Amino acid sequence: AEERLPVLVSAVLPAGGTGERMGGGTPKQFCPILGRPLISYTVQALERINWISHIVVVVSLDNVEIMKSIVKRYGHKRSVIVEGGTSRHRSIFNGLEIFVKNSPIQKPEVVIIHDAVRPFVEKDIIFKVVMAAKEHGAAGAIRPLVSTVIASSADGCLDHSLDRAKYRASEMPQAFLFDVIHQAYRQCNDYDLDYGTECLHLALKYSKTNAKLIEGPPDLWKVTYKKDLYAAESLIREAISQQVCVITDMNENAVQVGFLLHKTLKSHVKQVRSLSSTLCKDDNHLQNILLGQCYNFICINDTPSDFQKTQQLVEMLENTNASVLYSIVLISVHLNNLEDTSCSSEMPKLVELAKEVNKTNIFLYGLIIHYQQDNMKLEEITDSASALIMALIRDRNPAFVGQLLVA
């Protein structure tokens, strides 16, 4: 379902910043979140919207090669990498110029300007801002002020405080008729280019265009400090923990345990899907689950030494590109009918397989469930297995791959 807008839209993503506020080191747009650079998540957020023609990523000369490797590794389409200037405004200007210089990239009617460090932007607000820009010439997302804004006197004392109700914080995304913002950048002076921060201000000052202001959702926030990287990581972890697929061996006990796990997992995540068919390469059902962005799989094998189902799934996952953007958690569950809690037989196999699949971003963990004939006891044990499964999924901890847990 390709969606089309009656207007040609492209985006510019300034990412030339040097990350001073993080205390030096890696600029924040290149900091890894679950192993992948922040900027890739933001590019992905724009790429999901198929009516955005090109995504122009503006990076400093130092980071051009890094950005190229990110685009290649994570398979970003429609990205164009442009070298930035010495300030945010100069970088955006460079990004806009690519559409008018003798380049094969068509000049859009509306251009979106977004921040590389706001990865949680949703389609809805982008659509609203683009439509408002088409009508008014310029538009930008705003949010209520979180703190009171104050003006200080020359001696560092309070002069006056602003009435919070009358002011808003200007956020991203913003959008402009291309000519409105391009003309503003062409006409503005060096002081604007070096010290200015607000595109809406340039559109007003140089193109006499009063931007339409659109109240945006809280997830427009900007990754600024280390704490924000932590918050982003937790939010992404949470988002990819919402779907689980349970695959069971045809063995009767495995099917029973699969059924019980399905039931208890449903109270922890939005969607649980179960498959008990023989896995095969052109299994449409599994292909659909993968396309539906499920990143968590539980394979219920018959015995502690049996890895058949797990290995079948591994092969299928490796044949798709399912784990390019996010790691896949794969929990190999093994039923144990014996009274003893020995785990000698399966450990070496599990460790070896886990090491192997880790190379393709699949995190494999083992889980022993002591099968009980008694239904009450079995429910109790599958409840604690579910708690371990949810912890492994939410945690996505690469340090624990190849470990064998016991429920």
Added chain:
Amino acid sequence: AEERLPVLVSAVLPAGGTGERMGGGTPKQFCPILGRPLISYTVQALERINWISHIVVVVSLDNVEIMKSIVKRYGHKRSVIVEGGTSRHRSIFNGLEIFVKNSPIQKPEVVIIHDAVRPFVEKDIIFKVVMAAKEHGAAGAIRPLVSTVIASSADGCLDHSLDRAKYRASEMPQAFLFDVIHQAYRQCNDYDLDYGTECLHLALKYSKTNAKLIEGPPDLWKVTYKKDLYAAESLIREAISQQVCVITDMNENAVQVGFLLHKTLKSHVKQVRSLSSTLCKDDNHLQNILLGQCYNFICINDTPSDFQKTQQLVEMLENTNASVLYSIVLISVHLNNLEDTSCSSEMPKLVELAKEVNKTNIFLYGLIIHYQQDNMKLEEITDSASALIMALIRDRNPAFVGQLLVA
């Protein structure tokens, strides 16, 4: 080392908010972070400063009992619980009145006002704000603006944007000569009390006092959204992962492994301390480590079935109150000289002990290290053991207690 200031200081902590911005449910100051309500961390931050005489926590009538149980459970001293009003300003006013009503709590010369949802406040900025308040009558922490502030016209379009360099965000803590702020609250009108948000503004308007503005550090941020709870949790996890204590059995192999772990752990945390003495109740060394706020212990036992060192430490930890504020991670390491990877003997014992100590907020995990005579191989294996140890410490995952990992 009791510190004294030449001025009597107390604090008011308004915590009457209802948490609308979090999407309803539990008000954010009562949301658990690693199992403990956010407000307890903020009270703790003030309590650490021993020149603050009283900490007046203002909560809504609904939450008085909850707050009482928090103060009791986490052993907060010098806290006074006061019932709040229908707005932030009315709550602060109630908090101030407690010092002047016929109450046994002495009226301070300077009163600090802080937010219950800013747990990361440090002593340094509190000291600066208090000293500035003593001199100027009022003082408050400020931060640079993160976003441009804009004013909109009646039709929802941009009217003008403010020059970011000329304005600041007003944050907390703030401090006042008690009479300055108390008089301001007594004189202000109902509109101020119901809709105002800025104490500095009241001090200016009603007590003609221009507050001194003090540039604060980034960690004054306010827990406002769910993402902020995630960020706070990660920062606290990180803070309590910085010290590790390694306790080894006197057995030669155990001492060797302890030495190697000490060496590799040092590259991951700020401080590693090692003990190989016989643990006894009045061991000053261990007592000092506990007082030094170490929340992570590694006990190296001789064999897979030997839990002697681990059990000794458990007893000592339970006799102190070391795990009242933060969970303690205790990793029971067992050396295995055998070639096989069986783990049958120790599992039931570990599970039982883990369940028991979990009641006192101690998270017990097991770790098998396959002892190797070959030094190179042993270093390799202690490296991977260190990676598992660091993951367990940073994770602090209650779901994994009683599990046995293998290095």
